[in-house]
Amino acid sequence: MISLKGLCKRYGDRTAVDDLTLEVKPGAVTGFLGPNGAGKSTTMRLILGLDRPTAGSALIGGVPYHQIRHPLRKVGALLDARALHPGRSGHAHLVAMARSNGIHRRRVDEVLETVGLGGSASRRRAGALSLGMSQRLGIACALLGDPEVVMFDEPVNGLDPDGVRWVRHLMRSLADEGRTVFVSSHLMSEMQLTADHLVVVGKGRLIMDAPLAEVIARSSLTAVVVRTPHAADLSVRLGARGVAVERLGENELVATGVAIERVGDLAHEAGIRLHELRTREASLEQAYQELTASSVEYGAQKAEV
Numbered sequence: 001m002i003s004l005k006g007l008c009k010r011y012g013d014r015t016a017v018d019d020l021t022l023e024v025k026p027g028a029v030t031g032f033l034g035p036n037g038a039g040k041s042t043t044m045r046l047i048l049g050l051d052r053p054t055a056g057s058a059l060i061g062g063v064p065y066h067q068i069r070h071p072l073r074k075v076g077a078l079l080d081a082r083a084l085h086p087g088r089s090g091h092a093h094l095v096a097m098a099r100s101n102g103i104h105r106r107r108v109d110e111v112l113e114t115v116g117l118g119g120s121a122s123r124r125r126a127g128a129l130s131l132g133m134s135q136r137l138g139i140a141c142a143l144l145g146d147p148e149v150v151m152f153d154e155p156v157n158g159l160d161p162d163g164v165r166w167v168r169h170l171m172r173s174l175a176d177e178g179r180t181v182f183v184s185s186h187l188m189s190e191m192q193l194t195a196d197h198l199v200v201v202g203k204g205r206l207i208m209d210a211p212l213a214e215v216i217a218r219s220s221l222t223a224v225v226v227r228t229p230h231a232a233d234l235s236v237r238l239g240a241r242g243v244a245v246e247r248l249g250e251n252e253l254v255a256t257g258v259a260i261e262r263v264g265d266l267a268h269e270a271g272i273r274l275h276e277l278r279t280r281e282a283s284l285e286q287a288y289q290e291l292t293a294s295s296v297e298y299g300a301q302k303a304e305v
Contacts, residue, residue, distance in 0.1 A: 001061065002047060002058070002059070002180060002182060003024075003058075004047070004058050005021050006020075007020040007021070007053055007055075008020075008055040009039075009054050010054045015204050016204055017042050017046065017053075018203070018205045019205070020204070020205070020206055022199055024180055024182045025197075026148070026175075027180075028181070028197050029174075029181045029183065029194050029195045029196050030182050030199060031184075031198045031199070031212070033188075033191065033198060033199070033200045033288060033292075034202055034207075034292065035295055038202050038203060038292075039204040040184045041079065044077070044079060044151055044153055044182075045079070047060065047065065048075070049064065049065035050079075060075055060149055061074065070145070072100075072101040072147065073103070074145070074147055074148055075147050075148075075151065076141070076142035076144065076149070076150045076151070077152075077153075078135075078151070078152045078153060078155055079153045080153070081135045081137065081157070081158075082131075084134075084137070085126060086125060086126050086127025087127060088125065089124060089125055089126065090117060090121075090122050090123075090124065090126060090140070093141070094140060094141065097144055098144060103145055107144060111143045111144050114143065115136040115137070115139050115140045116166075117133065130158070132160060135155065135156070135157060136163070139152075139155060147179070149179065150171075150179060150180070150181050150182070151183070152181075153183075153184045154184060154185055155167050155183060156185070156187065156190060164190065168194050171183060172194060183195075188285035189283075192212070192216075192284035192285075195212050196211065196212060197211050198211070198212055200215070200292065202291075207291050207292065207295065208291055212284070215284070215287050215288075216284055217281075218287065219282035220282075221290075222256070222279070222281050222282045222287075223255060224260045224263045225252070225276065225277075226253050226254075226263060226267070226277055227251055227274070227276035227277075228251060228253075228273060228274045228275055231250065231251050232247075234253065234267055234272050235247060238263065241266065243256075243257060243258045243263075244256045252276075254280070260277065260278070
């Protein structure tokens with residue numbers, strides 16, 4: 001488990017991570033979301049000991065990263081797929097990593113095959129690889145030690161649709177094996193398909209730490225759609241209970257801020273016949289935009305039409 005407690009990082013008068021406390025648990029894919037400049041990459045660097053915290057702690061399995069004797073066997077990470085010597089082949093890079101952590105050389109070929117870089121592709125110089133191939137090599141590096149904890153920063157960047165789907169299935173399979181999977185991404189559609197739990201940050205502070213379904217359910221765009229020949233009567237009854245109601249037509253209305261079960265119970269109590277009762281869920285992108293609306297520091301100017 002990854003545990004952050006009161007984690008802070010300041011660069012001069014700028015605070016990148018501000019009193020961040022959370023736990024990333026095993027057996028689930030935890031999505032790490034936030035606008036540009038929210039502190040996501042800095043947080044990951046603090047977890048991996050690449051930066052020193054100004055205050056607080058970041059622990060993996062109860063200890064700081066630098067105290068793990070063979071870190072690649074405990075934690076695998078992809079933060080920057082291009083952070084390799086451009087003149088060294090992917091195979092040579094992995095062999096060097098394996099030696100440094102007491103990992104058998106045969107594991108190198110195994111992970112290269114897993115990510116689709118077996119054979120001649122593994123002998124290419126890192127500087128000659130496409131962005132997508134570099135991403136695959138970076139994932140191979142993260143998997144090399146068969147780690148309990150896996151951290152990915154934008155893992156599908158540069159991948160084609162088949163590669164994106166492969167990474168999605170990879171993260172799910174790792175979580176299903178009981179590993180801790182912590183992934184930062186700006187692709188809300190992929191997070192909605194992959195993540196079990198979400199951590200949302202803005203301006204270095206924690207905004208939300210909850211299951212994916214709960215994050216979406218809290219959106220004001222999530223609503224209950226009702227179709228009934230007695231829409232006017234039901235609208236009055238829901239309004240009397242403090243429920244926000246919008247009439248969409250003579251026989252249809254939308255209620256927000258209420259569970260679908262509550263709407264059904266109220267209709268039953270009033271003897272109102274329903275022809276349709278369903279939940280209209282917001283997308284993760286819509287829920288995310290609501291959560292982070294006041295935390296965007298680098299938003300572009302909206303185009304005028």
